Amino acid sequence: MVQTAVPEIQEIEIGEAVNARTQALSSFHSLGPPDLVHLTKVHARTGVKEAGTYHYVTGIDPSSASIAAYMNTLTYAPGEGQIWFGKVQHWNIQTGVYCCYNSLSRVDLRVRVHIPGSVEAFVIDERGEKHPVTEQLMLETYICSVIRAFLFADDDDYNITAYRRFNPIPNREAEEKFLEAASKMFSRGWQFGSELEVQVPTLISNNLTAAFFKYLDLTKSYDAGVNLLEKLREKDFDFSALLARCYLEMDEEVKAVQLLHEGVQESHRDPNLLDLQTKFCMTKGRLDFAVATAKRAVDSAPSEFAPWARLVKVYIEQQDFQSALLTLNSCPMFPYQNVDLHRMPVAQRVHLPIPAEGIIQEIVDDAVAGEGETTTVDPALARLPAxxxxxxxxxxxxxxxxxxxxxxxxxxxxxxxxxxxxxxxxxxxxxxxxxxxxxxxxxxxxxxxxxxxxxxxxxxxxxxxxxxxxxxxxxxxxxxxxxxxxxxxxxxxxxxxxxxxxxxxxxxxxxxxxxxxxxxxxxxxxxxxxRVYTLWRAESAHYKAQQLAYKKSLREWEILGALAVRMRHTEEAAEAYNLALDIRFSAKALKGLMEIYVEKKEPINVLHAAIKLTSYDHRWFKEFSPLLIKAMQGLVQEEGSQKLRNMIQGSDYSASVAEMMDVYFDIAKQFHWPGYEEDDDGR
Structure with a gap:
């Protein structure tokens, strides 16, 4: 198993990071920030407190036993010296405090672990007062932690320093716990808030259902999802929309259509059922049916963005662009709310160690500009508002x-x-x-x-x-x-x-x-x-005609690649991203290229991009990326797991890099992805 490194931010005064979080609790308006892990360290010989450090994490089960196990992974054998901030330090972890926000009850779960010794769990409310933990609070906090792990994993707004990300559902045991907890909380799903495109969270449109379907998409455990949703539908007919969506995603179209028919007969103004009908009709090319159901969905939920957006898409496919513009003009728009990240105290030092294994050298130096490399950015590119x-x-x-x-x-x-x-x-x-x-x-x-x-x-x-x-x-x-x-x-x-x-x-x-x-x-x-895109293409053609080198900085090529993606010019985007990678490694450029490779069905390029991005994530303490899991899932389905293993082992990557990729095959084995061979390497 490839070992991960642990980032650390050292405080000036011990405990100030936890205090800052406590003071900020009343300002959280959505899911809250990632979990905070605070460690108090003492000198191994004298027992005198030396430092307080902290880092962030998502994907850890917030139960006391799991947190104690996580804290144990942060310690070493007693008496061993560790390289910390470039020097050998003789210290031990005395206590650890794990903070996990519960967005339903608006409290912060705190688990204090004494090493060695006791484990104490309690909650802190918005006034900073301490309360005992109940079973219901633990259930709510667990679901909140899973939602954050799924929804924050690839969100660039949460690219904060010293942030570790883990898979919240890595195996069947974790899946069973999640499904049991989710079944108890689905009726309160609207209290978890919703994604930015939803104005008012509902029983069907909320962060819990978003995380639930992301879990289904990554694991392909649709049978388990159907079993859960069928039981919920027996209690509340409104869950028909989620069940029908699950059937559609698992290609059970006949069952989905029957359910949609029954659902609309029972509730003919359900906007979720109508939106699913519209989407299904669009996939079958029946735009005449789609426009009718889309209009009914808009009438049923006129204050929500999604039904209007679906109607705009129908008009676009019908080539009725005037109606599309008029409908777009009528879309209800909601202001963007900043993520729940709060100001932390000024750090004394920041330690972002490089893992000993699983690293590709070109990735380690990704933040260092090469000799003679220009780092300037054209202001016209830097200020593109899109x-x-x-x-x-x-x-x-x-x-x-x-x-x-x-x-x-x-x-x-x-x-x-x-x-x-x-x-x-x-x-x-x-x-x-x-x-x-x-x-x-x-x-x-x-x-x-x-x-x-x-x-x-x-x-x-x-x-x-x-x-x-x-x-x-x-x-x-x-x-x-x-x-x-x-x-x-x-x-x-x-x-x-x-x-x-x-x-x-x-x-x-x-x-x-x-x-x-x-x-x-x-x-x-x-x-x-x-304007910028047209100027870029004209300049590029001009330089090419004159047989001159057309040079940009790495950051400029990244911006141009993203611009081409926005404008739906795939070939030009790939050109810009490749030119960025010619300068030096760029995770942003490679991620953009991988998505293009997936779309164009180029398995070898997808695999090598996934390997490098996995190594990059590993270097920055990220062990869970739904984007990379989906890419590998598609490869396993198309190429088979054994062939992929052979391709990885036959490449020039180190043994530790090849071993690091086993995490995807472990998930494939656990959840029986299509294309996974059960006898693969005797597994």
Whole structure:
């Protein structure tokens, strides 16, 4: 078994990290932060306290026995010296405190372990008061810890220093405990909060169900999931949507359709059942059915983002882009809430040791710039706003990208001007209605000018004369709602006094919608992405034609790769990521490449990327990544476990790196992944 290293942050004053967490408890509004492990160390000979250190962790069972076992892994044989902060230190761990947040009861479970000695468990409330632990509190805390382990594992917002991540369900024994606990807590699932795209957590849409389906996806234990959900459905019919979803994910379409039919007959306004119907109809190409069920889902849950987004997708597949834009404009948007991370005291020292095994040398030096390597970043790349979008705004931007991917930028602007009131259009009409002169000439001139700008023949933003590089048209601003406040009366009076052509102009204007300010901003965000992407491709072609080297820094290639992914240009994204890796190792670039390899079904490239990323995660104390498990799961299913083992052993990786990959085959064996051979290596 490849041993993992333990990161440590040393405090200035012993215990201040735990105190800071206690003071911050009242500020947690969702799942809370990762678990905190605090250690008090004493000199091995004198017994005098020397230091307080801490690190973060997820994936550890918060029961007292499991925490005591975890603390034991942090100790060494008595009297042995350890390399700590580059020096041999003679100390022992005297006490350890494990802190795990319970988001339901809004308390922090604390388990204090004396080494050697006793184990004490208690909870701290938001006022800092101490209370005894009950069985119900332990159950709630356990479920919270599993949810965090699943949902935080690959979340970049939780890339904090000294953070260890473990698989919360590594075997069947852990699975049984999770299913038993989940069955007791599903009825209170809405209390665990929800993902960013859900405004109000429900029995069906919440963080517990999100973690539950991620567990099913990683383990393929759909039979166990069906058994649990069938029992829950007998008690509460609302669980039909989750059961139908489980059937669909395990390719039991007949059972899923029968259940959806029964469910809609019983509750014809259930938005979750209707959304599943819509999704299923889309996979079968029946967009006529899909649009009907999607509209009913929107009517049933008008304040939720997901049904509106599904309807937008249906319209996009129907090539009805005007309806897609109007529907997108109606989506309810929710502000992004920061993750539950609190300010910690200033550290005295930080120790991030390199593990002794499982490391690839090029990965160890990933943070060190090479000789002569430029590390500057073009400000135009650094300030691209799309990379900072979160929640519903990120999802809405993806939908807008789908539309522009189908139509092109110029056509998107045309559709936009057809359905939304543009500022220049409004000002022109306002001037015309007040003067009642030359309305037809003005309207024709405005229309011609708009067409010229959209087609890109006379717009100053369309061609950069100095550089000779192509660019894109900058979108006009839509009208602000305040400008048209009270305009209905004005239009009514004008149409009574104007000619028939004036009536037509007013009617056309009044048939349009006001564009929501957030959507107007997303058009500008996309313009920046499109402009930078177009400039990059033009410059690249220019340098290639001149047979010159087109150089960027590592960070710039990473940004360009992410930009190409957002714009759905897979080949260009792969090009940028490969150029980043040519400079030196980049986990971000390799992760992006692996996703492209998975999509293009290139098993050898996927395997080598997974090996390197597993080693990278191991170096940074991360032993659980759903992204990598899914990639290896697909490889096992397509290639078989024995073939993959042979490919790993036949490569140039060290024995410890090859051994480190056994964790995926252990999961495959435990949960009987498709493609795993039972007699593989005698296992």
């Amino acid at each position: 990379s900072s979008l979160r929640g519903t705004f990120a999802k809405a931007y993806d939908l807008l990208v789908e539309i522009v991917h189908e139509t092109g930028w110029d056509m998107l602007l045309k559709y936009r001007s057809k359905v939304f009131i543009m500022e220049e259009e409004y000002r022109s009409l306002k001037t015309e209605t007040s003067s009642l002169k030359k309305l037809n000439n003005h309207s024709r001139a405005d229309s011609d000018a708009s067409n010229v700008a959209v087609n890109g023949r006379e717009s100053s933003a369309d061609v950069d004369d100095e550089e000779g590089l192509p660019n894109i048209v900058k979108p006009e601003s839509s009208v602000d709602a305040e400008l048209v406040k009270g305009s209905e009366d004005g239009h009514h009076t004008t149409s009574a006094a104007a000619s028939a052509k004036d009536d037509k102009s007013s009617t056309t204007f009044r048939s349009k919608r006001l564009c929501e300010r957030w959507l107007d901003n997303l058009f500008m965000v996309m313009y920046e992405d499109m």
